[in-house]
Amino acid sequence: TIYHKTEYRERRNHFAYFACSETVAGFDTQREDFLGPYGSFAAPQVVKAGQAHNSVAHGWQPIGSHQIKVTLLPGESKRILFLLGYQENAVEEKFDPADSQTINKKHVRPILSDYLQFATVDRAFAELNAYWDDLLGRYAVQSPDEHTNRMVNIWNAYQCMITFNMSRSASYYESGIGRGMGFRDSAQDLLGFVHMVPERARERIIDLASTQLSSGGAYHQYQTLTKRGNNDVGSGFNDDPLWLVLCVSAYVKETGDWEILDERVPYENMVGSEMPLYEHLQRSINYTLKRIGPHGLPLIGRADWNDCLNLNCFSDTPGQSFQTTTNKDGITAESVFIGGLFVLAGKEMAGLAARREGSKAQNYLREAERMEKTVLEAGWDGQWFRRAYDDLGQPVGSQECQEGKIFIEPQGMCVMAGIGHADGKAKQALDAVAQYLATEHGIVLLEPAFSHYYLNLGEISSYPPGYKENGSVFCHTNPWIMIAEAKEGRAEKALDYYLRINPSAREAISEVHRCEPYVYAQTIAGKAAPSFGEAKNSWLTGTAAWNYVAITQWILGIRAELNGLCVEPVLPESWSGFQAQRVFRGVRYDISVTRQGKGNSVAMRVEGKAVAGCIVPLPAAGTKSVRVDVVLS
The missing domain is CATH 1.20.1050 (Glutathione S-transferase Yfyf (Class Pi); Chain A, domain 2)
Known part of the structure; x- marks a missing residue:
């Protein structure tokens, strides 16, 4: 067994270990000896030579390598276990003997003995499989589209758990304790x-x-x-x-x-x-x-959702952080996006307040209505929602701009919040998205991309055109348009946008996508980029959660509400229906959706009895399962 004990003798009381079920013929822990001069992990010198050096690392960059000699006859196989683990000792039990500098291994030896047995490992893997079967089984769907099934049932849900555990704090792209x-x-x-x-x-x-x-x-x-x-x-x-x-x-x-x-x-x-x-x-x-600005819209501060739209930064000095450098007082630059977000949050707050404060819930609705009116007056540009107002009070994301005339974020957020639904502006904004922002590889963040640096806009204009926030398909925002289209009842558009950035669907163009075909990436190079369609920064991205919300809650239409489970699918006409299983508040709901007409009007039966609307009433205490049948017409 190889033990790694960096800083153990000083401040730490934990160590790592690496063991093998076979008798080893050699080992290495010194990286330079293992790789060899100018060597790499693609072709280590020890592997090429077929002989370990039995090197012991005393600092620098240690590694762990076991050499095992195995002879296999044609068609023969052999199982070998490798165990990588972490162990903590109590401070008073760090060393054995106590007056030595030798790691106390008495607590780890039983673990090594147990987990180098095939029966133990098989049992552990079975438990792990059962754990994930339970988690992923809390929402499962059988639809006519294989890419929807693959992502909803396994990979999208799995990625959501990874982003939950790590947020954006640890990856090949974002690292260190500073974040x-x-x-x-x-x-x-x-x-x-x-x-x-x-x-x-x-x-x-x-x-x-x-x-x-x-x-x-x-x-x-x-x-x-x-x-x-x-x-x-x-x-x-x-x-x-x-x-x-x-x-x-x-x-x-x-x-x-x-x-x-x-x-x-x-x-x-x-x-x-x-x-x-x-x-x-x-x-x-x-x-x-x-924090309301001159037009009655929310002040943007250092930035809003788009950390790279820095309207109070005005940085012209290399090395300054766009996010933490502020050269303006911040009392002028406003965000239409935050206005839309406030309307959405205000309505959600009213739902909570209705039970908590009763009639005072109307206060939140009034504030949301007031902000909605402001967004329509100060944030509407004629065909779409503006993005913001800069420090000079000039519109950002407007036909008045030479570049960056239209942004995706306010179109998605404002329509999600219900702004413009009554007077047709919501559909008009979504039509503008289709005309100016939508591409075969997804919806770009803005158009046209910025061709040079704008002091009043900040980091967003520092990227090359078509990359990252400067006109790439920033995948996090695409689901907002999917949800907006679903809320407007435009099922074909919603599913179309979903499939354009769906990793499983993009496997067919892997030579262009160049990213894992099972997890969402943060960004796909936009139409202004030479590498249009190439994805970057996979795994740790808010794209995972929002795409999951878009497909499961708004296209498939199964979502939690305060008074029960809502089943209100918005499906393309080509879909005959789907089956789904959803665990909600400890009860399993078996849901069948069948199309009998061209529309998406819902007729629901719960346990065979007709129920008005699209909310499944909460069942009696002790109920284990509920059958829901929905007919769309």
């Missing part, structure tokens, strides 16, 4: 995993709210181990607090756990500052209302 877990990121990630692990979603909500500022603002990032906000980045991203409202609402809808609103949660993790979570939500709403 931490994003407040906005983690709140959005929760939307995709809350139905699988609601108890852990509750913990995440409390962690997030505990880092909130007493002003209602939020640290943009926090560290998972200390549960403290990241001072290096700070706050001032003015959309952050509103995402807390959305994720708490999603949790209460999923679980019916109204008691969480009474949970006493501190501000900035300061002892003595504890207040009910519900008050945290109230302060989130008030944070926006206290």
Whole structure:
């Protein structure tokens, strides 16, 4: 067994171990000896020579390698176990003997003995399979589309769990303790995993709210181990607090756990500052209302959802952070996007308040209506919603602009919030998306891409045209358009956009996509880029949660509501229906959807009895399963 004990003798009381079920012929722990001069892991010198050096690392960059000699006859196979593990010792039991510098291995030896047995390993893998079968089985679908089935039933749900665990804090692209877990990121990630692990979603909500500022603002990032906000980045991203409202609402809808609103949660993790979570939500709403700009829209602060739209930065000095450099007072630049987000959050807050405060829920609806009116007056550009107003009070994302005339974010968020639904502006905005932003590889973030650096816009214009925030298919925002299209009843468009960035569907063009065909990437190079269609930055992206929400809750139409499970599919005419299984508040719902006409009007029967509307009433206590049949016409 190889033991790795960096810093063990000083400050740490944990170590790693690497073991094998076979008798080893040699080993190496010194990287340079293993790789050889100018060697690489693609062709290590030890592997080419067929002989280990038995090297012992004393610093630098250690590795772990076991050499095993195996002879196999034609058609013969042999199982070999490799065990990689981590062990902690009590401080008083670090060494054995106690006055030596030798690791105390007495607690790890039984583990090694047990897990180098095939029966133990087989049992452990069976338990792991059962764990994932249970999680992934909480929402399963059998639809006419193989790509939908593959992503919903396995890979999209799995990616949602990965983003829950890591947010954006650890990957090949984002690394180090300087970043931490994003407040906005983690709140959005929760939307995709809350139905699988609601108890852990509750913990995440409390962690997030505990880092909130007493002003209602939020640290943009926090560290998972200390549960403290990241001072290096700070706050001032003015959309952050509103995402807390959305994720708490999603949790209460999923679980019916109204008691969480009474949970006493501190501000900035300061002892003595504890207040009910519900008050945290109230302060989130008030944070926006206290930061209103000249047009009546929310002030953008350092940035909103798009961290690279820095309207108060004005940086012309190399090395400055676009996110933390502020050269303007921040009392002019406004965000239409936050306006749309506020309307959506205000309506969700009203739903919670109706039970908590009764008639006072109307206050939140009135504020949402007031903001909706402002967005339509100051945020409408004639064919689409503007993106923002800069520090000079000039519109961003307008026909008046030479570049960056139209952005995806406000079109998705405003329509999701219901803005423009009554007067047709919602459909008009979505038509503009189809005309100017939609491509065969997905919907680009803006058009035309910026061809040079704009001091008043910040980092977004620093990227090459067609990449990242400057006109790529920023996949995180595409589901907002899918949901918006579904809310407007345009099923063909919603599913079409879903399949354009669906990793499984894009496997057929892997030579272009150049990314894993089973997980979402953050970005796909846009039409202004030389590598149009090439994906980058997979795994840790909010794309996972939002695409899961788009397909499961709005296209398939099965979503949690405060008063029950809603089944309201918005399906393309070519679909004859689908079957689904959904675990909701401990009850298994077996759902059958059948098309008998061209539309998506719902006729529902629950356990054979007709039910008006699209909400399945909550069953009696003790009910294990519910049968739901839906006919679309």
